[in-house]
Amino acid sequence: MSYPSIQEIGDEIVEEFSWFSSWEEKYEHLIEMGRQLPIIDEAYKTDDRLVRGCQSRVWLHAESEDQRVVFRADSDAIITKGIVALLVRALSHQPAEDIVRSDLSFIDTIGLKAHLSPTRSNGLVSMIQQMKQYAGSQLNH
Template sequence: MSIQDIQAEIVDEFSMFDDWMQRYEYIIDLGRGLPLIDEQYKTEDNIITGCQSKVWVHAEQIGDKIVFTADSDAILTKGIIAILVRAFSNQKPEDILAADTDFIDDIGLKEHLSPTRANGLVSMIKKLKMYALAFNAKN
């Protein structure tokens, strides 16, 4: 499935909720289902700077695709990274680099986060794109 298809699915899922309390609960549920990062990757190198809570992201290339795993010590942040992992994991580096993140605006996420969480979201996206850039350069 393409990144655009996954992003469209996420937008559809969020459109089912009437208010932001329901959406926050859904984000938290997504975080609970996040494939967790292996403890050995919870290192300073894998922490995303710019987040008020701790968020770790690990990436590895399997075949021609990047697989992301992540975790956070905050339940809402864990849900946010789960959305990004879902959108960008198991994709080719060049597709991740070319993908836009308009779906974040389409679901209204950024505008409903505190400024520090919104900055953290931007930092998470940058980190995933930086991994894609690094793997793309290797190929």
């Protein structure tokens, strides 16, 4: 099976979001994506997979499959979950090297960068760090 690159997925997401003119439409779409994110198996929602944030919590599970990294993730807040869905869509099933190098600028382009600010304390910044760390650890094997 072939996968589009992170860049291609990012472009696709930017294209999708360009349809919306108001913040309400944009966030309704984001929330919808959060709802469609395959719900992580409860067995994976353990404390060691929990990315702590003061405001909302994120669970992240990573594993390697056929030379690619697969992420499963979830959040207890739906807007956070929407962004989690975007990140999983872009980074899951990608080669570890591409994940480490990715700049995720599409998040900025679609105007959601504020959610990745450390002051939001919603767990997303740490989640991205952990995604890249996991990918990095696969490279060293």
